[in-house]
Amino acid sequence: MKRDPLAGRIPIILITGxxxxxxxxxxxxxxxxxxxxxxxxxxxxxGDIAIDHQLVASSSEQMTLLGNGCLCCTVRxxxxxxxxxxxxxxxxxxxxxxxxxxxxxxGLADPVPVLHSFQSDGLLGAxxxxxxxxxxxxxxxxxxxxxxxxxxxxxxxxxxRIVLSKTDLARDSSALVSRLKALNPFxxxxxxxxxEIDPALLTGLSPGSAKALPAELNRWLGSGDTYxxxxxxxxxxxGNHDASIKTFSLRFERPFTWDSLNAALQALxxxxxxxxxxxxxxxxxxxxxxxxxxxxxxxVIHPPVTLESWRDADRSSRIVFIxxxxxxxxxxxxxxxxxxxxxx
Amino acid sequence: MIKALSFNMRLLAHHELEGFGGIGxxxxxxxTRDGRRILWLAHEAAPKNFTGVxxxxxxxxxxxxxxxxxxxxxxxxxxxxxxDVMAVAYQTSDVGMKPAGFDLFDISRPEQPKRISHFDASxxxxxxxxxxxxxxGEFVHMSSGAPDFQPRFPEDDxxxxxxxxxxxxxxxxxGRWWLPGTREGDxxxxxxRLDPRIATGYRVHNTNVFPERPxxxxxxxxxxxAVILDIADKSRPTVVGQWNHSPPFNGFTHTxxxxxxxxxxxxxxxxxxxxxIDWPRLVWxxxxxxxxxxxxxxxxxxxxxxxxxxRGGRFGAHNLHENQPVPTSFRSETxxxxxxxxxxxxxxxxxxxxxxQEIAYYVPEAPKLARSGTIQLNDVYVDxxxxxxxxxxxxxxxxxxxxxx
Numbered sequence: 001m002k003r004d005p006l007a008g009r010i011p012i013i014l015i016t017g018x019x020x021x022x023x024x025x026x027x028x029x030x031x032x033x034x035x036x037x038x039x040x041x042x043x044x045x046x047g048d049i050a051i052d053h054q055l056v057a058s059s060s061e062q063m064t065l066l067g068n069g070c071l072c073c074t075v076r077x078x079x080x081x082x083x084x085x086x087x088x089x090x091x092x093x094x095x096x097x098x099x100x101x102x103x104x105x106x107g108l109a110d111p112v113p114v115l116h117s118f119q120s121d122g123l124l125g126a127x128x129x130x131x132x133x134x135x136x137x138x139x140x141x142x143x144x145x146x147x148x149x150x151x152x153x154x155x156x157x158x159x160x161r162i163v164l165s166k167t168d169l170a171r172d173s174s175a176l177v178s179r180l181k182a183l184n185p186f187x188x189x190x191x192x193x194x195x196e197i198d199p200a201l202l203t204g205l206s207p208g209s210a211k212a213l214p215a216e217l218n219r220w221l222g223s224g225d226t227y228x229x230x231x232x233x234x235x236x237x238x239g240n241h242d243a244s245i246k247t248f249s250l251r252f253e254r255p256f257t258w259d260s261l262n263a264a265l266q267a268l269x270x271x272x273x274x275x276x277x278x279x280x281x282x283x284x285x286x287x288x289x290x291x292x293x294x295x296x297x298x299x300v301i302h303p304p305v306t307l308e309s310w311r312d313a314d315r316s317s318r319i320v321f322i323x324x325x326x327x328x329x330x331x332x333x334x335x336x337x338x339x340x341x342x343x344x
Numbered sequence: 345m346i347k348a349l350s351f352n353m354r355l356l357a358h359h360e361l362e363g364f365g366g367i368g369x370x371x372x373x374x375x376t377r378d379g380r381r382i383l384w385l386a387h388e389a390a391p392k393n394f395t396g397v398x399x400x401x402x403x404x405x406x407x408x409x410x411x412x413x414x415x416x417x418x419x420x421x422x423x424x425x426x427x428d429v430m431a432v433a434y435q436t437s438d439v440g441m442k443p444a445g446f447d448l449f450d451i452s453r454p455e456q457p458k459r460i461s462h463f464d465a466s467x468x469x470x471x472x473x474x475x476x477x478x479x480x481g482e483f484v485h486m487s488s489g490a491p492d493f494q495p496r497f498p499e500d501d502x503x504x505x506x507x508x509x510x511x512x513x514x515x516x517x518x519g520r521w522w523l524p525g526t527r528e529g530d531x532x533x534x535x536x537r538l539d540p541r542i543a544t545g546y547r548v549h550n551t552n553v554f555p556e557r558p559x560x561x562x563x564x565x566x567x568x569x570a571v572i573l574d575i576a577d578k579s580r581p582t583v584v585g586q587w588n589h590s591p592p593f594n595g596f597t598h599t600x601x602x603x604x605x606x607x608x609x610x611x612x613x614x615x616x617x618x619x620x621i622d623w624p625r626l627v628w629x630x631x632x633x634x635x636x637x638x639x640x641x642x643x644x645x646x647x648x649x650x651x652x653x654x655r656g657g658r659f660g661a662h663n664l665h666e667n668q669p670v671p672t673s674f675r676s677e678t679x680x681x682x683x684x685x686x687x688x689x690x691x692x693x694x695x696x697x698x699x700x701q702e703i704a705y706y707v708p709e710a711p712k713l714a715r716s717g718t719i720q721l722n723d724v725y726v727d728x729x730x731x732x733x734x735x736x737x738x739x740x741x742x743x744x745x746x747x748x749x
Contacts, residue, residue: 001678001730002679003679003691007702008352008703091349091351092650093347093349
């Protein structure tokens with residue numbers, strides 16, 4: 001028996017949001033939620049989030065343990081250093097045995113720095129894994145932000161889960177939902193009223209075990225119409241900035257070889273790395289007992305993880321691409337060309 | 345109160361064993377004919393001999409039998425089970441006492457263990473049996489004194505012995521080996537003693553033999569290091585290879601666990617002193633491709649030394665789950681589980697043997713009545729379903745855990 005390459009690593013969830021999206025309110029509520037026992041939350045500034053002193057169980061310069069068992073800490077020099085220190089102190093019994101980490105990012109949804117630190121830092125790579133990206137979108141101002149801020153478009157496109165905030169204040173969010181779905185057809189959308197959300201909706205974004213079931217994989221890659229809670233409807237409508245972000249899923253019926261997969265990804269990252277915002281997928285690689293989990297962003301390819309077995313009849317590979325100005329057809333033809341070259 | 349620490353392990357149950365929660369290094373899991381799973385535990389010290397715990401539901405362990413020793417100047421410490429037969433070691437606190445040897449029990453009705461026979465290893469220089477290995481139903485391999493064995497130094501009294509129990513009613517002496525120079529009258533010189541502040545003697549601790557290599561015995565020879573013997577002829581074991589990290593290290597080699605497919609040996613030391621006096625006591629990864637020349641290539645990363653070394657009691661390596669070749673045992677060529685006294689039970693991934701990784705741990709909070717003020721996890725057994733059973737040396741009893749690695 002061997003180690004499960006996923007189950008033994010602590011999941012990291014990146015939480016980002018449009019400016020004024022209610023991310024801070026959401027984090028503040030999250031810290032107090034009873035479901036946050038054994039969670040660690042890394043935030044930028046403690047001062048931003050008002051914590052009632054009666055809720056604080058213990059506190060040091062950088063870390064605060066809340067009465068519900070949630071550990072809140074501020075970033076020291078950088079995220080990598082903070083994650084290292086958290087794990088080292090966890091082993092020494094100096095902080096709680098946290099089993100998931102939420103990281104507030106500074107308005108950037110980009111998972112590249114985290115993926116990169118897993119690669120460059122042996123300790124981090126061995127103990128943590130990226131669960132996914134949660135983007136908070138303001139139901140009142142979201143549409144306007146998508147119109148005016150390219151970064152907001154990117155944040156929505158990169159999300160594994162979108163939390164729609166302030167839905168109680170918005171008269172009708174169906175147009176915004178449609179637009180988000182058009183931008184990112186693979187995302188699932190949850191809602192938060194006054195920052196209240198069940199923390200369970202912010203975890204389990206990607207497969208958490210090599211025994212992952214097909215339903216879990218489908219949820220991760222998105223079926224295109226996944227909503228959490230209340231179904232929100234509307235017609236797809238693209239805005240001006242959205243046009244540059246391309247989100248598509250490719251399906252490959254023929255298994256890859258390690259060589260062909262590697263060659264295709266290398267070619268893609270070498271040619272268009274900076275525009276490859278995110279790649280995630282399950283890939284059928286010849287000779288592997290189960291699907292291979294693929295994650296990449298820009299030039300960083302996360303070491304692939306092979307699941308224990310295929311658990312349904314569908315053995316095709318599915319890869320989701322979120323790109324800036326790379327058309328589906330271009331990626332498709334690159335993969336087929338590489339496939340043809342490597343199989344000859 | 346120090347709180348429990350956990351990483352990728354969950355506590356399913358804790359049982360204080362009716363107030364006798366000091367368990368030695370004998371753990372075996374019996375699958376009974378009526379479908380129950382009984383965990384057998386040897387106590388570390390008198391007055392109790394062994395305890396049988398029904399762990400058919402690992403979340404609700406239930407003691408079904410607990411037996412007493414004949415007197416208080418002895419202990420069982422070690423046991424092993426094959427099928428419905430259990431071997432239980434008896435070690436006395438001084439030489440020349442009885443019973444010193446091992447018993448075989450019929451445990452087909454686990455509530456009523458029935459003694460089949462006693463093998464006597466007592467003698468004027470013997471304290472009896474410290475450890476038994478009994479996994480094939482045919483031979484007991486053990487660390488033991490013998491009626492006719494006189495060591496040069498009293499602490500070199502336990503030698504490797506093989507006992508034929510194919511007829512369990514009549515155990516027969518089948519062979520023995522000791523480190524040359526340790527017996528009175530040996531022509532070889534006595535091995536140089538380690539620093540007296542940490543020296544613990546040249547005698548055998550664990551004696552492992554596996555069906556993959558029935559012609560090999562893997563011995564942890566305390567201050568004598570790791571020893572690989574050829575036992576194709578059980579009556580005349582001969583040395584194949586030896587490896588000893590001491591000096592400069594601090595001796596006390598405890599277990600030599602071969603990973604046959606990977607040609608590696610996992611070698612554990614035992615910490616025997618409180619408060620880090622004999623630190624470091626480690627787990628070593630040894631390249632065993634050439635049996636005649638074992639080469640150490642790494643050690644398991646230790647628990648944070650500053651956090652544990654002065655926490656109370658012992659801190660350092662001890663028992664490993666030994667990949668017992670029985671149906672109820674977890675068997676892995678890469679995942680190694682060990683106990684580290686106050687640093688709890690820890691799990692390592694040796695997929696890269698040059699850089700083993702710690703992938704899980706559980707450190708229970710200090711048991712009530714713990715004399716060191718800490719947990720002192722002594723031994724561990726992992727079943728084929730990856731349920732981890734681990735025991736405290738003094739008071740805490742049994743902890744049942746689930747690994748999520």
